[in-house]
Amino acid sequence: MNIMEWITVCRSDDIVESLGVGALVAGRQVAVFKVEGKFYAIDNFDPFSRANVLSRGLVGDLKGELVVASPIYKQHFSLKTGHCLEDESVSVTAYAVRVQGGLVQVALNSSVEQAA
Amino acid sequence: MSSDRKQKQKLVVVGNGMVGHRFVEQLVQADGLNQFDVVVFGEESRPAYDRVHLSSWFTGTAAEELSLVPEGFYEQAGVALILSDKVCRVDRELCEVVSESGRKVSYDKLVLATGSYPFVPPVPGHDRDGCLVYRTIDDLEAIAETARTAKVGAVVGGGLLGLEAAKALKDLGLETHVVEFAPRLMAVQVDEGGGQMLRRKIENLGVTIHTSKNTQLITDGEGAVHQMQFAGGDVLNTDLVLFSAGIRPRDELARDCGLELGERGGIVINDHCLTSDNTIYAIGECALWGGKIFGLVAPGYQMGQAAVDHLLGEQGAGFTGADMSTKLKLMGVDVASVGDAQGRTPGALSYHFIDEEKEVYKSLVVSKNKKKVLGAVLVGDAEEYGSLLQIVLNDIKPPASPAELILPQASGNVPKGLGVAALPETAQICSCFNVSKGELSSAVAGGCQDMASLKEATSVATGCGGCAAMVKQVLDHELEQLGVEVKRDICEHFSYSRQELYSLVRVGEIKSFNDMLEQYGTGKGCDICKPTIGSILASCWNEYVLKNEHAALQDTNDYFLANMQKDGTYSVVPRVPGGEITPEKLIVIGEVARDYNLYTKITGGQRIDLFGVQVHQLPEVWKRLVDAGFETGHAYGKSLRTVKSCVGQTWCRYGVLDSAGMAIRLEERYRGLRSPHKLKMAVSGCTRECAEAQSKDVGVIATEKGWNLYVCGNGGMKPRHADLFATELNDEQLFQTIDRFLMFYLRTADRLQRTSVWLENLEGGLDYLKEVILEDSLGLGDQLEAEMAANVDSYQCEWKTTLDNPEKLKRFRHFVNSDKTDTNVVFVKERKQIRPARAEEKNDQSIIAKTA
Numbered sequence: 001m002n003i004m005e006w007i008t009v010c011r012s013d014d015i016v017e018s019l020g021v022g023a024l025v026a027g028r029q030v031a032v033f034k035v036e037g038k039f040y041a042i043d044n045f046d047p048f049s050r051a052n053v054l055s056r057g058l059v060g061d062l063k064g065e066l067v068v069a070s071p072i073y074k075q076h077f078s079l080k081t082g083h084c085l086e087d088e089s090v091s092v093t094a095y096a097v098r099v100q101g102g103l104v105q106v107a108l109n110s111s112v113e114q115a116a
Numbered sequence: 117m118s119s120d121r122k123q124k125q126k127l128v129v130v131g132n133g134m135v136g137h138r139f140v141e142q143l144v145q146a147d148g149l150n151q152f153d154v155v156v157f158g159e160e161s162r163p164a165y166d167r168v169h170l171s172s173w174f175t176g177t178a179a180e181e182l183s184l185v186p187e188g189f190y191e192q193a194g195v196a197l198i199l200s201d202k203v204c205r206v207d208r209e210l211c212e213v214v215s216e217s218g219r220k221v222s223y224d225k226l227v228l229a230t231g232s233y234p235f236v237p238p239v240p241g242h243d244r245d246g247c248l249v250y251r252t253i254d255d256l257e258a259i260a261e262t263a264r265t266a267k268v269g270a271v272v273g274g275g276l277l278g279l280e281a282a283k284a285l286k287d288l289g290l291e292t293h294v295v296e297f298a299p300r301l302m303a304v305q306v307d308e309g310g311g312q313m314l315r316r317k318i319e320n321l322g323v324t325i326h327t328s329k330n331t332q333l334i335t336d337g338e339g340a341v342h343q344m345q346f347a348g349g350d351v352l353n354t355d356l357v358l359f360s361a362g363i364r365p366r367d368e369l370a371r372d373c374g375l376e377l378g379e380r381g382g383i384v385i386n387d388h389c390l391t392s393d394n395t396i397y398a399i400g401e402c403a404l405w406g407g408k409i410f411g412l413v414a415p416g417y418q419m420g421q422a423a424v425d426h427l428l429g430e431q432g433a434g435f436t437g438a439d440m441s442t443k444l445k446l447m448g449v450d451v452a453s454v455g456d457a458q459g460r461t462p463g464a465l466s467y468h469f470i471d472e473e474k475e476v477y478k479s480l481v482v483s484k485n486k487k488k489v490l491g492a493v494l495v496g497d498a499e500e501y502g503s504l505l506q507i508v509l510n511d512i513k514p515p516a517s518p519a520e521l522i523l524p525q526a527s528g529n530v531p532k533g534l535g536v537a538a539l540p541e542t543a544q545i546c547s548c549f550n551v552s553k554g555e556l557s558s559a560v561a562g563g564c565q566d567m568a569s570l571k572e573a574t575s576v577a578t579g580c581g582g583c584a585a586m587v588k589q590v591l592d593h594e595l596e597q598l599g600v601e602v603k604r605d606i607c608e609h610f611s612y613s614r615q616e617l618y619s620l621v622r623v624g625e626i627k628s629f630n631d632m633l634e635q636y637g638t639g640k641g642c643d644i645c646k647p648t649i650g651s652i653l654a655s656c657w658n659e660y661v662l663k664n665e666h667a668a669l670q671d672t673n674d675y676f677l678a679n680m681q682k683d684g685t686y687s688v689v690p691r692v693p694g695g696e697i698t699p700e701k702l703i704v705i706g707e708v709a710r711d712y713n714l715y716t717k718i719t720g721g722q723r724i725d726l727f728g729v730q731v732h733q734l735p736e737v738w739k740r741l742v743d744a745g746f747e748t749g750h751a752y753g754k755s756l757r758t759v760k761s762c763v764g765q766t767w768c769r770y771g772v773l774d775s776a777g778m779a780i781r782l783e784e785r786y787r788g789l790r791s792p793h794k795l796k797m798a799v800s801g802c803t804r805e806c807a808e809a810q811s812k813d814v815g816v817i818a819t820e821k822g823w824n825l826y827v828c829g830n831g832g833m834k835p836r837h838a839d840l841f842a843t844e845l846n847d848e849q850l851f852q853t854i855d856r857f858l859m860f861y862l863r864t865a866d867r868l869q870r871t872s873v874w875l876e877n878l879e880g881g882l883d884y885l886k887e888v889i890l891e892d893s894l895g896l897g898d899q900l901e902a903e904m905a906a907n908v909d910s911y912q913c914e915w916k917t918t919l920d921n922p923e924k925l926k927r928f929r930h931f932v933n934s935d936k937t938d939t940n941v942v943f944v945k946e947r948k949q950i951r952p953a954r955a956e957e958k959n960d961q962s963i964i965a966k967t968a
């Protein structure tokens with residue numbers, strides 16, 4: 001069992017609604033999104049283009065699932081689980097996020113699925 | 117050559133007109149070149165061209181555009197094409213042909229496709245200077261030359277070709293007369309009522325018609341070059357006489373070598389198009405089948421196919437006659453004739469409909485027992501042509517009161533005609549390319565579910581285009597049969613097409629995505645509907661794209677106002693209107709590129725692209741560019757990219773207008789306009805077309821009389837030659853026409869649909885587009901212009917606005933919580949510039965970095 005280690009990334013109003021930002025969290029590149037006031041974090045690295053770009057993708061929902069579309073080849077990744085909707089064998093890591101005192105915090109050592 | 121196979125036979129084709137050329141294409145398509153070495157003779161200096169659309173030469177279509185021969189076709193096929201050399205003799209004993217220049221070529225099989233010549237009545241004076249014919253491009257050049265000093269022109273012949281010729285004289289600016297021997301126009305194709313309505317409509321266009329006139333002498337004129345004297349004493353003074361009174365088969369070669377001819381000429385052929393010599397075929401207008409000459413191009417093509425089948429020993433349908441029904445636009449007037457248009461079948465009954473207000477005439481001919489439709493004439497409105505033709509050809513039983521087939525419908529009634537459902541699978545829909553309803557059905561079932569893909573797969577509607585409306589009906593019907601609901605919804609969040617969304621935004625004056633979603637959508641939106649609606653909002657209201665409520669709608673390129681490359685870095689393209697740039701500005705670009713170590717490349721649109729800019733560098737790079745007077749080039753947007761130009765009249769010895777100046781004006785007018793897809797334009801200073809305007813969405817070519825406007829061209833993946841849209845425009849007319857054209861495209865196109873595909877799918881095609889834009893048939897002109905004016909007035913350079921807005925600049929960094937940069941972005945040098953490192957190179961570098 002892991003103890004969650006929360007790392008502060010930015011203030012909650014540093015992220016504009018329905019957009020993402022890139023963050024450097026203990027040396028790892030993470031994309032953090034704000035959708036309808038809630039926060040989500042997944043890897044910033046796009047496994048298809050092998051570039052750190054997911055924070056700059058468009059967010060939305062497909063059949064009820066919150067997703068970001070890679071700005072390079074347009075595959076969709078679930079914001080909650082990191083799964084790629086177009087290719088089951090591909091996924092990125094999704095991270096737990098919380099807001100504490102107006103600060104957005106990400107926990108690296110525990111992916112969302114492990115925590116769930 | 118090929119010793120492993122039996123020797124190829126030698127095939128000689130005499131004539132490189134429309135039919136002669138199509139024959140070679142048909143042969144190539146059937147792999148006939150495995151069996152034959154082919155030599156083609158043409159007496160004209162040009163390879164085959166489109167005689168059907170000859171009159172468009174006078175409105176700016178260049179001779180090269182009329183060509184039917186794709187660049188390199190004969191070379192690639194390995195077919196020898198000998199031009200400017202007329203075959204003057206066929207020696208059937210030696211099996212060889214002899215040309216005027218003395219070439220002798222032997223043959224195993226010979227195909228005569230010598231065509232026809234214009235009939236010139238043997239009136240005394242017919243051979244005076246300035247008495248011309250209308251058949252070849254050389255003829256057109258002679259007509260244009262004579263017209264330069266002429267005021268009045270007269271066409272002898274009021275048939276189909278005569279009226280085409282009259283259009284040419286009208287386009288040349290002459291006072292135009294048509295002199296017809298028969299009591300009415302187009303006596304072969306239409307009945308008396310139709311002829312009267314046609315006359316009325318053509319006279320309204322300013323052409324004087326003289327019927328029942330028998331020209332007896334052409335002599336010196338009074339106040340004009342010639343005087344035509346008619347039986348009965350009337351005269352007509354004119355500067356130019358153009359004979360267009362029918363055609364006669366060119367059968368002299370056949371006559372001299374003793375082939376069987378018809379009593380009044382024409383080379384007699386059988387169903388395989390074989391002449392009386394079984395090594396010699398004849399096809400097209402020189403051939404006589406069943407006692408008839410077929411003066412249309414489609415039957416000629418059918419003969420070509422029959423000859424190919426027979427030559428290759430294939431089972432084919434042969435040539436068994438052809439329907440001579442026609443539909444055409446003469447001087448903008450729709451005229452159609454179907455089957456027994458004149459009601460010559462014994463006992464035939466006819467129905468007539470005349471609308472004097474709209475100047476429409478229709479007649480329908482049925483059999484005595486009303487069980488069979490025999491023919492029809494349509495003047496002024498030929499919409500029913502397709503369905504009437506199918507009814508006649510397929511012997512479909514008419515409704516109990518057949519007149520319904522031509523009577524206008526009160527609004528709200530079911531559509532007239534019997535519908536495509538009633539047609540058999542064998543019904544020929546496209547006569548130019550012989551495409552049947554069955555072939556269309558299987559193409560639709562095979563996945564061609566719009567007009568553009570259907571055209572590409574079957575060639576349907578790409579010849580004369582007369583069947584387009586019918587094809588659309590078949591397409592819709594087949595889709596319905598397949599249970600394909602024609603869904604145009606852009607995504608799961610909006611059950612609307614882009615066109616519908618556009619009008620919802622416009623009409624409802626909706627200003628934000630959230631309002632659209634709330635009123636018309638479901639869910640949160642996605643990467644399809646967000647940019648689409650973002651673009652529509654920008655087309656309609658032209659607000660700053662990074663304004664808070666619009667920012668999250670933009671693709672990364674639109675958000676960061678730059679083009680993302682494969683490694684996540686961006687490229688930057690400053691606007692260089694018309695490709696014109698001062699040395700000082702060029703130096704600034706060079707300095708910026710040097711200081712930031714950017715890969716630098718000249719684009720196809722006469723601009724400079726700077727690659728390898730990281731997200732945090734974008735504002736710094738742009739600050740320097742904007743300070744030096746540059747503005748954004750919108751290379752990232754679905755919007756106007758560039759207006760390419762040549763230097764034009766200012767420097768070039770051939771230029772006739774200031775093309776660079778016009779390109780700059782156009783670029784400054786339409787810059788920033790958000791549209792369904794990117795837009796490219798070009799302006800050429802003369803018809804040499806150095807700016808390649810005919811491959812652009814909007815192409816402008818200077819002529820001595822003004823600007824010619826071309827639309828809906830495309831390069832790239834699916835090249836499309838632009839269509840000539842309007843001619844001889846002055847500057848204001850050019851802007852007005854393009855304003856309307858672009859706003860109509862913005863209003864009606866699908867998402868990511870370039871103008872080329874949009875036009876291919878537009879019901880009614882180019883003619884409809886011309887009506888809407890040039891004739892304002894929908895009454896939209898003022899509105900479209902006002903919409904464009906609002907866009908032009910509210911233009912802003914998005915980069916300048918962004919640089920002035922510290923809040924917006926915040927997102928231009930790779931990490932929200934660090935000033936570090938992306939270590940995954942690695943460049944290596946190649947040809948003295950940077951390029952993104954490949955994966956294996958990155959690994960090497962990291963090893964180097966660790967050991968260092």
